[in-house]
Amino acid sequence: MPRxxxxxxxxxxxxxxLIDETGPEALTLAAVAARAGVATPSLYKHVSGGLPELxxxxxxxxxxxxxxxxxxxxxxxxxxxxxxxxxxxxxGYAERHPYRYAALPQAPQEDAELRRAAARLVGxxxxxxxxxxxxxxxxxxxxxxxxxxxxxxxxxxxxxxxxLAADLVVTQQRLVRVLTEGLxxxxxx
Amino acid sequence: MPRxxxxxxxxxxxxxxLIDETGPEALTLAAVAARAGVATPSLYKHVSGGLPELxxxxxxxxxxxxxxxxxxxxxxxxxxxxxxxxxxxxxGYAERHPYRYAALPQAPQEDAELRRAAARLVGxxxxxxxxxxxxxxxxxxxxxxxxxxxxxxxxxxxxxxxxLAADLVVTQQRLVRVLTEGLxxxxxx
DNA sequence: CCGCAAAGCTATGGCTAATAGCCATAGCCG
DNA sequence: CGGCTATGGCTATTAGCCATAGCTTTGCGG
Numbered sequence: 001m002p003r004x005x006x007x008x009x010x011x012x013x014x015x016x017x018l019i020d021e022t023g024p025e026a027l028t029l030a031a032v033a034a035r036a037g038v039a040t041p042s043l044y045k046h047v048s049g050g051l052p053e054l055x056x057x058x059x060x061x062x063x064x065x066x067x068x069x070x071x072x073x074x075x076x077x078x079x080x081x082x083x084x085x086x087x088x089x090x091x092g093y094a095e096r097h098p099y100r101y102a103a104l105p106q107a108p109q110e111d112a113e114l115r116r117a118a119a120r121l122v123g124x125x126x127x128x129x130x131x132x133x134x135x136x137x138x139x140x141x142x143x144x145x146x147x148x149x150x151x152x153x154x155x156x157x158x159x160x161x162x163x164l165a166a167d168l169v170v171t172q173q174r175l176v177r178v179l180t181e182g183l184x185x186x187x188x189x
Numbered sequence: 190m191p192r193x194x195x196x197x198x199x200x201x202x203x204x205x206x207l208i209d210e211t212g213p214e215a216l217t218l219a220a221v222a223a224r225a226g227v228a229t230p231s232l233y234k235h236v237s238g239g240l241p242e243l244x245x246x247x248x249x250x251x252x253x254x255x256x257x258x259x260x261x262x263x264x265x266x267x268x269x270x271x272x273x274x275x276x277x278x279x280x281g282y283a284e285r286h287p288y289r290y291a292a293l294p295q296a297p298q299e300d301a302e303l304r305r306a307a308a309r310l311v312g313x314x315x316x317x318x319x320x321x322x323x324x325x326x327x328x329x330x331x332x333x334x335x336x337x338x339x340x341x342x343x344x345x346x347x348x349x350x351x352x353l354a355a356d357l358v359v360t361q362q363r364l365v366r367v368l369t370e371g372l373x374x375x376x377x378x
Numbered sequence: 379c380c381g382c383a384a385a386g387c388t389a390t391g392g393c394t395a396a397t398a399g400c401c402a403t404a405g406c407c408g
Numbered sequence: 409c410g411g412c413t414a415t416g417g418c419t420a421t422t423a424g425c426c427a428t429a430g431c432t433t434t435g436c437g438g
Contacts, residue, residue: 006416023296029395038417041396045416050396102295109349118350140355141363144345145338148364152341156333160297163304166329174330175337178371185370186363192385192434218426227386230427234385239427380438387432394425401418408410 004037008046011036012057016100019058024103027055055103056111062100063117069093070124078131080180086128087150087176094154101158122147132183142186149179193226197235200225201246205289208247213292216244245303248294251286252306258282259313267320269369275317276339276365283343290347311336321372331375338368 014035019027029051033040047053073089074082094101109115125143129135134142153175155161157168203224208216218240222229236242262278263271283290298304314332318324323331342364344350346357 004417028393030393039419040394041398041419042417044396051394105295105344105348105350106291109352115352118352137355137359140353141360144342144351144355144360145364145367147350148341148345149334149338150341151345152337152339153333155295155344156337156340159295161307161336162333163307164329166326166333170326171330171333174375175334177376178334178367181374182367182370187366195385217424219424228388229425230388230429231386233427240425381436383434383436385432385434388430390429391427392425393427395423397422398420399418400420401416403416404414406411406413408412 006036006038006042006046008057011043011046011054012061015054015058016061019099019103020097021099023099024106027051027058027103029054055106056114058100058103060111060114060117062097062104063114063121066090066093066101067117067121067124070121074124074128078128080176080184082128082131083146083180083183084176086125086146087153087172087179090150091154091157091172094158098158101154105155129183132186133188134183134186138186138188142183145182146179149175195225195227195231195235197246200232200235200243201250204243204247205250208288208292209286210288212288216240216247216292218243244292244294245298245300247289247292248298249300249303249306251289251293252303252310255279255282255290256306256310256313259310263313263317267317269365269373271317271320272335272369272372273365275314275335276342276361276368279339280343280346280361283347287347290343318372321375322377323372323375327375327377331372334371335368338364 011032014032015027018031018035029040029043032054033043036043043054044050047057049056069089069092070086073085077085122143125146126135126139129139129142129146132142153172162168162171200221203221204216207220207224218229218232221243222232225232232243233239236246238245258278258281259275262274266274294303311332314335315324315328318328318331318335321331342361351357351360
């Protein structure tokens with residue numbers, strides 16, 4: 001049979017395409033194989049761990065992309081300006097790739113590679129917090145606060161949980177305002 | 190064959206037990222049927238919509254429980270006191286029933302019953318916000334802010350996304366502080 | 379006491395992931 | 409250049425899942 005030149009990266013690419021088009025639920029080995037022009041079992045030659053492994057790869061990739069978007073957004077900015085850019089980039093990524101973002105949370109968290117990617121994401125946040133004079137334990141609490149608000153809004157907004165008619169952009173502005181005020185008044189223990 | 194006296198409510202009960210024990214992924218008709226002492230197809234006599242219907246029922250029930258917990262927590266409290274109780278109840282519910290909370294839909298739901306339950310939950314939040322003089326459109330933005338922070342923290346905390354050693358209880362206190370300060374200084378348009 | 383709707387069942391079909399084992403290709407190396 | 413090994417395909421199979429169709433039994437209400 002003619003080799004189709006599949007690689008692990010190629011399989012991941014098809015997986016991401018599938019997720020983007022039809023949602024995380026649609027990520028099946030059968031669908032990926034069909035898209036790659038290959039029979040399902042052949043995928044195991046490239047992704048030995050099967051579906052769980054593929055999901056893991058997706059989570060790592062998305063986390064990396066998100067961390068990269070955040071890092072780029074805060075370049076050359078500080079304090080409130082950086083926080084606004086950070087939230088904008090976070091929520092913007094989730095809005096541009098809602099299914100991809102939704103594929104994030106149900107990943108196994110004990111994976112080393114995923115933790116490394118997540119650490120980079122947190123690192124960007126912590127770097128921004130230094131502009132508020134925060135470090136050490138309080139920086140961790142503040143980073144969690146930032147992450148919780150960003151994730152909460154992104155998750156609810158992309159999930160369609162905000163039913164009422166009010167403008168989501170305004171809500172995002174309010175969220176940024178609450179966050180920046182909170183960070184400026186943070187108890188610098 | 191002896192009738193086992195199954196009812197829709199009974200099926201839902203088994204489904205919730207299963208989710209509590211093994212996670213939302215473990216919710217299968219086969220497992221529910223085994224637990225109920227019944228063959229899989231028999232479930233369709235009580236839950237005609239099959240697995241999607243069962244998942245829907247779970248989501249409605251969990252939303253109702255959460256709304257109820259919030260309503261009870263804010264009874265007799267107002268302003269910062271109410272917000273603290275609200276977040277505590279929300280996060281507490283998620284921590285006591287992490288799988289159940291994780292079973293809440295992350296996909297857009299146009300189900301009427303679910304929307305009604307969600308509306309009750311939002312109603313409790315909006316009621317608290319009246320203590321800050323907020324209503325109308327700004328109350329919606331503020332409610333979204335509260336919901337985003339609560340969901341974001343609950344989701345990340347129960348999902349194990351906060352890896353570092355710092356105390357989650359302290360983070361929650363900081364979150365409450367940021368939120369209450371933000372609500373007190375809300376732009377009452 | 380009997381009819382009949384409700385509630386159980388088995389059988390079947392069509393998905394899925396995953397494993398086992400076979401065959402064709404590619405590219406290296408003597 | 410010939411052959412060998414590693415690799416990347418394949419088919420077949422197993423096991424588990426949801427779902428539908430259609431039969432049988434139960435037990436309630438008239």
